[in-house]
Amino acid sequence: MRETEENSLAHQVSDDDRYRLLLESITDYAIYMLDPGGHVSSWNPGAQRFKGYDAAEILGEHFSRFYTQDDKDSGLPERALRTADAEGRFENEGWRVRKDGSHFWAHVVIDPIRSPSGDLLGFAKITRDLTERRATEEALRKSQEQFRLLVQGVTDYAIYMLDPTGHVASWNAGARRIKGYAPAEIIGQHFSRFYTEEDRHDGLPSRALATAEREGRFEHEGWRVRRDGTRFWASVVVDPIRDDDGHLIGFAKVTRDITEKREAQRALEETQEELLQARKMEALGQLAGGIAHDFNNLLMAISSSLELLQNRLPDESRVTRLLENAVQGVHRGATLTSRLLAFSRRQPLEPQAVDLPALIRGAGDLLRLSLGSDISVETQAPLSVPQAMVDPTQLELALLNVAANARDAMPQGGTLTITLSSEEVSDGQVTGLKGGAYVRLSVSDTGEGMDEETLGRAADPFFTTKGPGKGTGLGLSLVHGLLEDSGGRLVLSSRKGEGTTAELWLPAAQSQRLSKAGPAAGAESETGDGKTVTVLAVDDDALILMNTALMLEDLGYCVIEASGGAEALKVLEKQHVDLLITDQNMPRMVGTELVKAARQIRPDLPVILATGYADLDEASELRLPKLDKPFGFNELRSVVRDTLGQ
Structure with missing residues (x-):
């Protein structure tokens, strides 16, 4: 019996030793006992x-x-x-104090220790230092809070989440600003309501989510709809979450309003x-200017030769008719060049009183060629229509532009009706027109017509509804500019x-605007003292120079010829000259440069500038009278007399 008790005691001591060794080996937990009054009765490493x-x-x-002083003041230890005594357990996290006064975050469990009869013997207290874990959790919490604030603070982007089925799960301030919904209105709603009816019918919302889930991203631009029904152009990115x-838990959706962009x-x-x-037109203008100069020089040589022949040949009817036909051909060539310059806007406006019925009849051949056989042309005009004050060449081009637009609007054929009428307009009656007398030239077609948006932009520069290569969008713009x-x-x-x-509303010509001053008295081929007028003719083209000189001689003037600016200046230094007629486009020294140099020698020298086209801003500044090539006897006589008379 005694031996059995000794074995039992030895076994008990052995268990106590094992528990003691276990507690002393634990260093990650503070495990110690308190007596019923809370005093420490054991202490492990x-x-x-x-x-x-x-x-x-x-x-x-x-x-x-x-415990911290605040916890002690609040009675937390007691x-x-x-609580442990009453409920069998107390568990808590909070700040605790080390011996050196520093704080650490502790997880605490207190269990009561009782005798077999249930009497309280003390408490077992287990404490774990969670400072590092709490710091990590706090950093994570702050990071999440900062991210939430960041997302909520963004107003230029709508950033929100969708659940896997596409219902809105979160909503930032940018989403509210761009889409117009408050969070309470939209969270839980399907995101497809932001799409247009056309996109919903096409299945774009579901296709967007399927693409994002399958490919890891969906990116798209298109129209989206705000709460008030207005549309905006959006850049959209959808990423799976x-x-x-790896299980799909939703989608992150970022939308940006790029309507302004x-x-x-x-x-x-x-x-x-x-x-x-504009660059094309500028290049065309430069090309037109070069062509016009060379072509008009050629026409000048031909026309002047024909007129000189007419003055020298006997009056034989068949020869006269042939010469007149040739002269008419030259005039048509000059008109063609003038139209080319008008189209390229290289020719300034030269308004004059124009007989509109005669102009429309004269443009009849061009209209028929432009419109084709499927379109008939009807003209309606009263017996008497006032003349209009306009540049006839530019108006003819404007009429052709309007007719071309009408032709394109009638691909299956139709009728083009040109109507003339005289109108008296009061201020404000027609937008943009002052009160007064006008002639209205109306061009109507039976074509496809235009909607309001197209009509509003029809006269804008470069606006066109035609395909690439079929129109520049300049036709009606040029017409608008002319008028x-x-x-x-x-x-x-x-x-x-x-x-x-x-x-096409055009101002009616006034009688005082039509009067032309006659040639000044005494402006003949002789000066006041009876001496013959000496004219210095300058041109680098030998044919034109010769014919100009012959026409001047036929008009009774004494002519000195020069083939360039340098030669002309030498003549001026040695001889008296009453008038200088010079070509503009010459190598080494153009006409305006010659004029400036000549007036250094003769400040009062009258000058006439001859040109194949009218892009002469500098000539306008010098106030020089001009002769447009090709010119004939009548034009030459008139300009010379007017210049000498001045």
């Missing part, structure tokens, strides 16, 4: 490591010294023991296109499917 006290310092001390196991890009592209067209510069107005009216009418 973990407690010493956490709290900083060794066993001799702390045994018998009250455990409340581990409350912890009462997956958990750690899109409009700016479109405006830039339109500006670039306009610049390209504005002439004191008139272009008025367009049209309805889709009902044809178009273009009204």
